[in-house]
Amino acid sequence: MNLLWLQSGGCGGCTLSWLGSEHGSLFRELADEGVELLWHPSISETGVDEARDLIAQCAAGLTAVDVLCIEGSLLRGPRGTGGFHRFGGGAQPMIEWVRQIAVRAQHVVAVGSCSSWGGITAAGMNPTDACGLQYDGEATGGLLGPDFRDRTGLPVINVAGCPPHPDWITETLAALAHGRLRAEHLDDFGRPRFFADQLVHHGCPRNEYYEFKASAQKSSDQGCLMEHLGCGGTQAHADCNQRLWNGEGSCLRGGYACIRCTEPGFEEPGHAFEATPKIAGIPIGLPSDMPKAWFIALAALSKSATPARVRENATADHLLRAPSVKRGKR
């Protein structure tokens, strides 16, 4: 299975995350899965004229593309011309190249939240009219339109995340290479369910603080970041605290909030990223699938039941009290 990777209105961070794959050399990992790089702007040998000719051949259908990966938002501006990104070496806007190759490719993969929904590049006034391949925020549409299906009938596969975990990218490509990715393996937003059917909350090391609503008051505190510091981990679809990052990391393990970067529209949360919006002292944005009345009742109960150990440790940057040691009866 060959792979053509193009970048547009993003930062290249999805590729850099991918290169941090921790299963030996990524290049060998891809070869083992039967994925052959046709071209990737950051790592391939060929450039300038040769690369341009190759991409023109892909657009013309003279070179077959099995998987087209797009990293970065699609920049439609100014005024629909696509002029904010003309692919190097000529006048044609990148959105035109993407349109031409996408209809010919066997599969189309959006790598990262920019090419999935628009992402950070679409924040604020969205100066470049950035969108995703098949979504514009939560709305279907995007560059390719809501009805786009690849040659096997799949929609665009959204490996969302800012950036995505390296394994999300590789495992998606491997599933495609092995013919094991079908429509039922994608969630409602076209994300592979193998990572999107989890919540960031699952496996969070701050779980005990969450249970007792023992909350961090400021950055570097050990407590739960949901009540005050903007954490959206109970609503964000990803397995970040089960499949760790760069060895033993994750946003929560790094001490800062989950900003729900796998979700469409995460770039405009409607409040400060690292502060939790509240109504009458109660955080808006409850955990997924949790009835509000029960959440409030349980939160009140658990707060009043918080052990002193958990309460004191929550607002410290190191353990003040260790769990007590129990001895068996003699």
Next chain:
Amino acid sequence: MSTRRIVGPFNRVEGDLEITLDIADGRIAAAYVNSPMYRGFEQLLQGKLPADALVLVPRICGICSVAQSAASALALADAAGIEPPHNGRLAANLTLATENLADHLTHFYLFFMPDFARADYAGRAWHAATVERFRATLGSAPNQVLPARARFMQMMGLLAGKWPHTLAVQPGGSTRPLQSSEVFRLHRILREFREFLESVTFGAKLEEIAMIASRVQLEAWRAKSGGGDLRAFLAIAEDLDLWHLGRGTDRFMSYGCYREEDGRLFPAGLWQGTAATLDISSIREDITHAWYAAAGLPQHPAEGSTLPVAEKDGAYSWCKAPRLSGQVVETGALARQVVAGHPLARDMIEGYGASVAARVAARLLEVALVLPVMERWLTELMPGDPWCIAAKTADETSGVGLIEAARGSLGHWITVRRGRIHNYQIVAPTTWNFSPRDSDGQPGALEQALAGLPASATDPLPAAIHHVVRSFDPCMVCTVH
């Protein structure tokens, strides 16, 4: 009579790059460097809460992500008038140094060296070995480096949660308090990385590399046995005379980086044959040849504006043209070490000036200089002491954050009005190095470095042009943001 040729996309640079060449008599008469993509970060930051910049600006760039965080955190700390505690300062140093060293490694192995494995050089004595070692994606080096780099980046898992795009770097310090056993784990990662560098990259102790004080000593060191990829590069550099290729401007700038208790490990400064004081207030961004609406004379970034226009006479890039006292400067690891006064760095630019070989050697020299300092910083961490203090930004304030990314000087200028970001201007390393011409017609550093090189209107682009372009370790997504 010259012929015009447009070349692009340049690959193995971070982001998009196109260069227009005017070719006459078999040489480049003039080069015009175009950064062909615009995203509008400075526009989308306007009206945001100041602290939200910490989420947005790292996402300018996937390879200088922490450098962007660090510059933003410094600007916000400056605006709030705070200083992080001891541990917070060290954690910021370690996080930035990890990214910078990883970037140097990525540049050398994945972006720069594969060009010597190309068929252009078939027939050179070193070509077969270079193909085996450095060929893009297939060579033994990239396949050996990726796992070593991934292991080194586990520093980020512990220090910053993840890379790229962390929120651990805050104006008041680090969100990630480290306990003693975690500091131990960081030591272990550095030890493994040191072993990799000493056995694979250098074939020598880091301290031995750091002591090399001149090109003569470097040559003598190369002639010794010991192997390592630096020796392989130096042999190629001798054969192809990369010491006399790609001279840009002879002015080198560094904002300085890595905060120590007193000053910065590598100090700020300017070098133009002799050391000079760096006057930040003399920076101006010229937009004569960039697709932005003019707002009068070139502006200091604190007062800068970013108003993209679709069409403009004489414009050929989305990159602005920053100038220091009206002059072009080069920035990067070479400039940083020249300014800091490392004798090898100074000696490498004696005579010819900056070159492809000097830029690449300076990067590897810096790896050897910084890793031992990282080891020291780890020993200076004090688990149990504070890591972060709260930052409260006033409703009316401003701040500046100046830092060194792997590829050079990065500056953020923020103005806050009524509690919101009124203006946020960013001048990135490659904005300096790959700038277009200014109102005086002065070409940017790369434009100067390419002028005069052999080229043809129709033949494949000579490899030398690739070497010169990549010797700057360009980051195009930072250049225009």
